[in-house]
Amino acid sequence: MLLAIDCGNTNTVFSIWDGDKFLCTLRTSTHHARTADAYFTWFSTLIKHYEIDHDISEVIISSTVPRVVWNLRVFADRFFNCRPLVVGKPECLLPIEARVDAGTIVGPDRLVNTAGAFDRHGGDLIVVDFGTATTFDVVAADGAYIGGVIAPGVNLSLEALHNAAAALPHVDIAKPSFVIGTNTVACIQSGVFWGYVGLVREICDRIKAERDRPMTIVATGGLAPLFQQSVDLFDSFEDDLTMHGLTVIHNHNKENAT
Ligand SMILES: Nc1ncnc2c1ncn2[C@@H]1O[C@H](COP(=O)(O)OP(=O)(O)O)[C@@H](O)[C@H]1O
Ligand SMILES: CC(C)(COP(=O)(O)O)[C@@H](O)C(=O)NCCC(=O)O
Numbered sequence: 001m002l003l004a005i006d007c008g009n010t011n012t013v014f015s016i017w018d019g020d021k022f023l024c025t026l027r028t029s030t031h032h033a034r035t036a037d038a039y040f041t042w043f044s045t046l047i048k049h050y051e052i053d054h055d056i057s058e059v060i061i062s063s064t065v066p067r068v069v070w071n072l073r074v075f076a077d078r079f080f081n082c083r084p085l086v087v088g089k090p091e092c093l094l095p096i097e098a099r100v101d102a103g104t105i106v107g108p109d110r111l112v113n114t115a116g117a118f119d120r121h122g123g124d125l126i127v128v129d130f131g132t133a134t135t136f137d138v139v140a141a142d143g144a145y146i147g148g149v150i151a152p153g154v155n156l157s158l159e160a161l162h163n164a165a166a167a168l169p170h171v172d173i174a175k176p177s178f179v180i181g182t183n184t185v186a187c188i189q190s191g192v193f194w195g196y197v198g199l200v201r202e203i204c205d206r207i208k209a210e211r212d213r214p215m216t217i218v219a220t221g222g223l224a225p226l227f228q229q230s231v232d233l234f235d236s237f238e239d240d241l242t243m244h245g246l247t248v249i250h251n252h253n254k255e256n257a258t
């Protein structure tokens with residue numbers, strides 16, 4: 001079985017793939033100093049709790065935080081006796097190379113989302129991932145990542161307001177009932193929620209105009225459902241897109257192993 005690990009700047013997600021389906025999805029906060037032993041203590045406790053019968057022999061990692069990779073490598077080696085495949089490293093093959101400016105290191109999460117979305121939908125896609133940052137990945141007709149957009153994440157925007165303005169409280173994102181807020185919390189929620197709706201719509205429209213062709217918009221990431229339920233922005237929402245992309249890249253490497 002395959003253990004797929006997606007480490008974002010906020011959360012790290014582990015999923016076990018039995019070749020047919022994901023047996024479980026476990027989430028912890030991302031912390032660069034967490035040791036291999038700490039990962040295993042957390043992982044084995046939850047596996048036991050959910051009574052998951054697994055036989056992990058392979059590990060694939062995508063990490064937007066370079067510093068965590070070392071401890072995750074030790075975790076794979078010590079507890080599953082395997083050398084993990086790390087997306088973005090030269091030894092990890094991609095179904096198709098990214099076409100970007102020379103020297104650009106594309107976030108591995110974006111390469112993984114590209115592979116996962118192309119496998120499901122074919123080309124000409126915009127993948128919107130609501131993570132710490134909100135990323136837009138543009139996928140060409142042949143499945144290559146050809147660039148995109150990086151915007152501050154929803155929670156990052158809320159945190160920035162709270163941190164920079166003494167009188168503004170910490171606020172959780174929600175769809176406000178009205179655009180015109182009649183209290184501070186409602187004003188902030190309106191600014192960030194509707195501001196974000198506008199941001200996503202404008203960026204997708206401009207990408208489509210620049211590409212001059214119809215494109216399918218696929219959304220993923222923790223906060224995507226909030227927008228999907230409220231406004232018609234995306235053609236589909238796929239919670240497991242990054243995990244699916246990891247299985248696609250893993251398969252591709254097995255099939256092309258020399
Ligand atoms: N279901 C949810 N409801 C509200 N906030 C969420 C939910 N899931 C994730 N978040 C928040 O959304 C942000 C992005 O989370 P995540 O997608 O895990 O980011 P990353 O992949 O960058 O680690 C974080 O601030 C996280 O706390
Ligand atoms: C843009 C990101 C910070 C998003 O990370 P996340 O929100 O998933 O933690 C990450 O993909 C990254 O570090 N990218 C490197 C630059 C690039 O993709 O062009």
Ligand SMILES: [K+]
Nearest residue numbers: 008109129131
């Ligand atoms: K992400």
